[in-house]
Amino acid sequence: MSAALLSVRDLRVRFATDGGHVQAVDGVSFDLAAGEVLAVVGESGSGKSVTAGTIMGLTHSPNARIEGSVRLDGRKLLDADEAELRRVRGDRIGMVFQDPMTSFNPVYRIGDQLVEAIRAHRPGLGRDAARDLAVESLDAVGLPEARRRAERYPHEFSGGMRQRAMIAMALALEPEVLIADEPTTALDVTVQAQILALLRRLHRERGLATILITHDLGVVAEVADRALVMHEGRIVERGSLEEVFYSPKDPYTRKLLGAVVRLDRAAPLRPARGTGPLLEVAGLVKHFPLKRGLLTERKADRVRAVDGVSFSVARGETLGLVGESGSGKSTLARTVLQLLAPTSGSVRFEGREIAGLSRRQMRPLRAEMQMVFQDPYASLNPRKRIGQIVAEPLRLHGRATGAELRRQVEELLERVGLAPEHYDRFPHEFSGGQRQRVGIARALSLRPKLIVADEPVSALDVSIRAQILALLADLQEELGLTYVFVAHDIGVVRHVADRIAVMHEGRIVEQGPADRVCERPSDPYTKSLLAAVPVPDPRESRARRASSDT
Amino acid sequence: MARFVAKRIVGAAVVLFAISVIVFLIFNVIPSSDPAQNLAGKNATPTLVASITEEWGLDEPLPQQYLTMMRKIFTGDLISYEGREDVNERILEGVPATFSLCIGAALIWMFFGILFGYLSAVRAGGLLDRALTMVAVTGISIPVFWLAAIFLNYLTYQLELFPSGTYVPLTENPAEWANHLFLPWVTLAIGFIGIYSRVLRSNMLDAMNEDYVRTARAKGLSEHRVMSRHVLRNSLVPIVTLFGLDFGALLGGAIVVEGVFNLDGIGLYTFESLVNQDLPPVMAVVVFGAFFIVLFNALVDIAYAFLDPRVKLGEAAR
Numbered sequence: 001m002s003a004a005l006l007s008v009r010d011l012r013v014r015f016a017t018d019g020g021h022v023q024a025v026d027g028v029s030f031d032l033a034a035g036e037v038l039a040v041v042g043e044s045g046s047g048k049s050v051t052a053g054t055i056m057g058l059t060h061s062p063n064a065r066i067e068g069s070v071r072l073d074g075r076k077l078l079d080a081d082e083a084e085l086r087r088v089r090g091d092r093i094g095m096v097f098q099d100p101m102t103s104f105n106p107v108y109r110i111g112d113q114l115v116e117a118i119r120a121h122r123p124g125l126g127r128d129a130a131r132d133l134a135v136e137s138l139d140a141v142g143l144p145e146a147r148r149r150a151e152r153y154p155h156e157f158s159g160g161m162r163q164r165a166m167i168a169m170a171l172a173l174e175p176e177v178l179i180a181d182e183p184t185t186a187l188d189v190t191v192q193a194q195i196l197a198l199l200r201r202l203h204r205e206r207g208l209a210t211i212l213i214t215h216d217l218g219v220v221a222e223v224a225d226r227a228l229v230m231h232e233g234r235i236v237e238r239g240s241l242e243e244v245f246y247s248p249k250d251p252y253t254r255k256l257l258g259a260v261v262r263l264d265r266a267a268p269l270r271p272a273r274g275t276g277p278l279l280e281v282a283g284l285v286k287h288f289p290l291k292r293g294l295l296t297e298r299k300a301d302r303v304r305a306v307d308g309v310s311f312s313v314a315r316g317e318t319l320g321l322v323g324e325s326g327s328g329k330s331t332l333a334r335t336v337l338q339l340l341a342p343t344s345g346s347v348r349f350e351g352r353e354i355a356g357l358s359r360r361q362m363r364p365l366r367a368e369m370q371m372v373f374q375d376p377y378a379s380l381n382p383r384k385r386i387g388q389i390v391a392e393p394l395r396l397h398g399r400a401t402g403a404e405l406r407r408q409v410e411e412l413l414e415r416v417g418l419a420p421e422h423y424d425r426f427p428h429e430f431s432g433g434q435r436q437r438v439g440i441a442r443a444l445s446l447r448p449k450l451i452v453a454d455e456p457v458s459a460l461d462v463s464i465r466a467q468i469l470a471l472l473a474d475l476q477e478e479l480g481l482t483y484v485f486v487a488h489d490i491g492v493v494r495h496v497a498d499r500i501a502v503m504h505e506g507r508i509v510e511q512g513p514a515d516r517v518c519e520r521p522s523d524p525y526t527k528s529l530l531a532a533v534p535v536p537d538p539r540e541s542r543a544r545r546a547s548s549d550t
Numbered sequence: 551m552a553r554f555v556a557k558r559i560v561g562a563a564v565v566l567f568a569i570s571v572i573v574f575l576i577f578n579v580i581p582s583s584d585p586a587q588n589l590a591g592k593n594a595t596p597t598l599v600a601s602i603t604e605e606w607g608l609d610e611p612l613p614q615q616y617l618t619m620m621r622k623i624f625t626g627d628l629i630s631y632e633g634r635e636d637v638n639e640r641i642l643e644g645v646p647a648t649f650s651l652c653i654g655a656a657l658i659w660m661f662f663g664i665l666f667g668y669l670s671a672v673r674a675g676g677l678l679d680r681a682l683t684m685v686a687v688t689g690i691s692i693p694v695f696w697l698a699a700i701f702l703n704y705l706t707y708q709l710e711l712f713p714s715g716t717y718v719p720l721t722e723n724p725a726e727w728a729n730h731l732f733l734p735w736v737t738l739a740i741g742f743i744g745i746y747s748r749v750l751r752s753n754m755l756d757a758m759n760e761d762y763v764r765t766a767r768a769k770g771l772s773e774h775r776v777m778s779r780h781v782l783r784n785s786l787v788p789i790v791t792l793f794g795l796d797f798g799a800l801l802g803g804a805i806v807v808e809g810v811f812n813l814d815g816i817g818l819y820t821f822e823s824l825v826n827q828d829l830p831p832v833m834a835v836v837v838f839g840a841f842f843i844v845l846f847n848a849l850v851d852i853a854y855a856f857l858d859p860r861v862k863l864g865e866a867a868r
Contacts, residue, residue: 058767082773090770097768102761105780107858116779117769153859169769 004031005209006055006093006177011068013050013059024050026233028068032177035207037199039224041214041256043461044432047233048213052179054078055211056095057085072177091121094170098182100162104154111135111150114169121173137172138165141198159325160191167198174206181213188324188488193532196222200545215461217260218534221245221541229253241538259466260536277348278450278482279336280312284345284355286328286335305331307506308345315449318476318483320497320514322490322529328506333452333486337369338362349450367397370443374455376435380427386413386438387423393445412441417471433464440471444479452484457492469496491533494518502526554851562844569840570833574616577829584608585631585829606631623834632828640819641834647717647815650727651807652800654735659742660793664786666743667750671785672777674755682747689744698737698810705733715811734811738804742796746789753785760784787857791850798846801839 013025025047032038042048053059055070057077070077072092077085089095097103104113114134119125125133131150138146141164154162163183170178180199184192200223202208212224220227220241227244229237229252237244237253248254286306305328313319323329334340336347338354347355354365370393373379380389390409394400400408410420416437427435436456443451453472457465473496475481487493493500494514501511502523510523521527535541586603587594603609607618622628628637666686670679706714712733718726757763758781766780801816808817816835823831854861 056768058764086770086772088770089768095765095768097761097765099761103765105762105766105784106860107784116771120769120771120775155860166765169765 003033005034005073006032006211007069007071008051008055009069009071011051011054011070012066013047013054014065015061016063016065023233025054028230028233028235030228030235030238032209032211034176034209035203036226037203037210037212037224039212039214039220039227040230041217041220041227042230043215043256043463045232046230048230049181051230052095052181052211052213055179056089056093057082058089087121090117090170090175091173092175093177093179094173094175096163096166096170096178096180096183099186100159100166101154101186103166104162106154109151109153110138110157110165114138114150114165114172117169118172133172134168137168141165141168141171141202143168158191159187160194163187163191163195164198167195167202171202171206171208176209178208178210179213180210182215183212184219185214185216189490190324190528190532192219192534196534199223216534217245217257217462217536218541221536221538222534222545229256245536245538255463257536259463275315277312278315278317278350279484280346280348281336282310282346282348284309284332284335284347285343286331286340287343304506306335306342309503309506309508311501311508311511313450313482313484315482316476316480317499318485318497320493320500321484321486321503322488322493322500323503324488324529326505327503329486329488329503330454332503333371333454333484336484337371337452339371367393367446368448369450369452370446370448372436372439372443372451372453372456375459376432376439377427377459379439380435382427384426385423386418386425386427386430389427389438390441390445393442397446399446409441409445412445413438415444415475416441417467431464432460433467436460436464436468437471440468440475444475447479448481450482450484452486454486455488456485458487458489465492472496489533490518490529502529558844558848558851562841562848565844566837566840570620570837571616573833573836574612574619574829577827577832578612580827585827588827589631619830619833620837622830623837628830628834630823630828630830632823632826637831637834640831641816641838644814644816644819646719647813648801648804648808648817650717650720650731651734651738651804651813651815652797654728654731655738655742655804656793656797656800658735659739659746662739662743663746664750664782664789666747667754668777668782670747670751671754671758671781674751679751686744686747689740690748692740694737694741694806695810697740698733698807701733701737702810715813717813717815731813734804734807734813737811738800738807746792749792750785750789753788754781757781757785787854790853790857794846794850794853795843798843799839801842801846 008031009029011025011028012023015022015024028047028051030038040048040051050059054066055077057080059066066078068078072088077088080088104110108116111131111134114137115127115130118130118133119127122130135147135150138150143149143161143164149157149161154165157165167180167183183199184195187195196219199210199212203210203223212220214220224241226240227238228235229244229248229250231250231252236250237248244253245257248257284306285304285308287302287304289302307328309328309332311319321329321332331340335342338347338357342355345355346353349365349369354362357365384392387406387409390412391405394405394408406423410423413420413422418434418437418441422430427438430438439456456472457468460468469492472483476483483496485493485496490500490502497514499512500514500517501508502517502525503509504525510517510521510526517526518530521530535544584599586599586606586608589602589606590598607615610618619628623638626636626638629635630637630640666682670682670686673679701712702714705711713726713730715734716730718730720727763776763780766776771779804815805817805821807813808815809821812818816838819831820835822828823835851861
């Protein structure tokens, strides 16, 4: 291996907070050789993004204390002054961020934002020449009609196009190093596959040294040469992909690999369930009118969010509802629960038609069907105690009061793996996984028959994700619950669902037993969705690429 | 754009109608406000009062009176009860003084509001920020009439640095125009400078945490450029809304400042008319002021479309 292009030695970053010091990065050392893709893997709070930001000199906070050394081509970066750092940023090290929706300034045209980056480092370059370079760069990342698109604003781009443009901006000046911080996390899986293929191509063509920061082991297997695993600010494992994936030494790495839900592994066989349908949905339609007009709002057009969907769920069964963003899966979930009024179609719960029932008529039925939400941070009222949050449905439905209420809530907390002492705590005192447990306890409080879970684990780290999925499975077993499990990640869905329905543009394009849909998909969209899921297995991933990526 | 304009015109008509009806009703329900009695003077005979009532149409039903008054506002035939002046003419006479006062004050408060807000945000938590915060809070807290009185007492009467109010037309003598308006400008602007700098500061502090600001730094832009092009530029959008509302409202008459500095503008005229319970001028000024508020709201929306490309005129919010 040639001499290191970028070398990080004993990097330590400490933040002073109200609650004392937080050692975000704790003695991190690594080398990045020219032309190599190094993956930095870790869960949230592991210090991986702080490490990347510190390399670029972007850890600005006055509360931060930074020690150690970062050298680019032998030149020290940590002690460099602002002017020197500016010359490095964007010119020698390019950076791509997680969320392409928010990483461009919404008020400037895409092309202008690239030109700004180019002219910051090549002041001698004329405006037109800089623009040509920007267009060329956009063209190189596979943005069709780059010259015309450069005149567009960020909000006129799709997520995938924005991330291409972000990569184009990072690479416009041909830096030696690219730091990509969760570059595909905010993208749909099919778009992610395109961006990963782009990164691989750029790497192959330009020999760009890349630091890829990700929590997703599948992404690592797809593009990286080497991997570092970070945990609580330290590197706990390092080596080639073969070493990290097939003979991990550190227990944390083993736990991380074990927690990954894999699409290509069938879920453990469960006893056949189902004694007649609990929920039957037929021809369900939900359109949102696009309102226009002067005083009267006439319906000019409509968004067909759910466009004629039929399915049924048997008692005790789990139906997985899979789709990418905008497929209508969340709208479908809410329409089924009558949280949104359907435009037309029928929803039968225990044989009774509930579509079109009034709020008052729905109220007793609400206890029977509950929802678990995606974001455990936003779906719990921060000003209420955990006990109050879980007790609220019980109080509203008049199921219990006083000491009996408290006893029932404590029992529920225990059932979802929390302690009764947690009753008087506030949501901010809990981690994401614990909060999701609170959300589940709240949903369970009225002993519902049906639980609709909308992306219940997508905001959680992989190791926490596995725990929550196990909890859901145990509860189903114990309480005979029926689940509709909505998710974008077909791997997760396969793990929990008996049957899978795939949604695309408001319709169910395919439904059937989970194993059949995943192994022998019949619909072309399902096939493309399955092909796009990265496999957290470097050998398999290589084999798959060899057959498609050439 | 055509839809936007049409929508705005309809909106303006609704607002003007509602406001004028409310003002009209208030004047007609408050006690001891028989305009005929006022017009006739202290020792009027009942016959005189009756003939005035007849002449002015004050015995007609209220809706009829309202319609007549509104028609007169728009045809320019409105006559005040007090002094029987042409109301629209008086308002037009007040326009130069009021507009000079408001536009000058607006330039001052926008300049210093943005400057102080920017410096506070860039140096957030530092000494300069704390000093500017104190200045801003003081400026917001000081009542305008008190400040005006203090200025007049010390700067005009004791030190004789500035002339005492009264309006000198710009066309007559530009230097004197500015000299006479300087104190009123500062008095009017100080509170707004405080508010605008605080709003801008918090907008900028929010914007500094945005992902696109991190992107701008990662591109290698200078700190100055990051702040001006990315942070300040995006933070100005809400300031424009605020400005449109405040400025439109002020054009209807900066009543207190004009009153204290004896500037013969719309505000002073409004003040006098209110004291005399003179309904026609008050109605006209209210309609005039409401028109400017609606107009400036529309201009703000147009400015929005330029400042933020995600905003499209004429599309209903989704």
